[in-house]
Amino acid sequence: MTAPSGRTGRPPLTEARKAEIRLEIARAAVELFVSQGVAATTGEQIGQAVGVSARTVWRYFPSKESCVRPLFSAGIDVIAARLREWQPGRPLEELFTPGLLTATGPDGATGTALVRLTRTEPGLRAIWLQTYDEAEPAFARALATRAGLPADDLRPMIQAAMLNAALRAAVERFAWRASGVGADGATDAVTRETTGEAEVAETMRSALAIAAEGIS
Incomplete structure (x- = not known):
């Protein structure tokens, strides 16, 4: 048979x-x-x-x-797509709304607690920083496409670096403040036990507005 x-x-x-x-x-x-x-x-x-x-x-x-890497990296493609669609004349901070954050990584109190852990856990910190390192060229390509520039043009590379740093600083600052601990380790006067997407989005928008001003 x-x-x-x-x-x-x-x-x-x-x-x-x-x-x-x-x-x-x-x-x-x-x-x-x-x-x-x-x-x-x-x-x-x-x-x-x-x-x-x-x-x-x-x-x-x-x-x-x-294991946490998918949560950290989930938003790279989403943000890159937003950058390509970013209309001339619109403020950069308008790219981020509360609804966007559900697709860009961990959200809520657990997500904020995870970001806080990246401060004290070297293994998680390495994954956190590596995610942002991988995001930067993706953002640079999106900005270059938007501007009709070559992918290796210096301008979108610098813009992507500023954007990337602003996003990380915003998320980390929010996480530190949500725990009642400032970036220097001191107790923050504003202690928040719960997190909200609207608050995170507002922090990100503020950071992007500062980045958009450039260095003077």
Whole structure:
């Protein structure tokens, strides 16, 4: 008897499903990091929270800290698209609205707590900074396309660097203030226990307005 031909067993996962699994792992990792700390969190725990094995977690990510990467990098393409569509004469800060933030990374109190962890956890800090390092050329390409300039033109490169730095400074400042701790480690007079997309967006808009003024 001739054996049946073709693949047997489970069908291969689609790229869309793989992306969903990565995001599920990322969200579970964040919840665990925030609730019990990075050191106390294991790959087994992250997998259990999602319903997969630790082996599956490591198949998608090289380390537990890198599990948060999809949340940090989710907004790069969204922001780049906004930059390409940015109409001449419109203030740069109008690019950011509260609704946009749901697609640009972790949001809410948990997301803010995760950003605060990047200050004290070297592994998370490395992922955080690497994400911004990868975002900068994407923003530069978008600005170059908008201006009809070559991708390696210095002007969009400088503009992207300023934009990128402004966004990171805004998010970090909001996270530090939300915890009641200022960037210098001192207690901030304005302590907020909860976060809101409108507040984060407003902080980002303020930072972009400052960046748009340039250096005088």
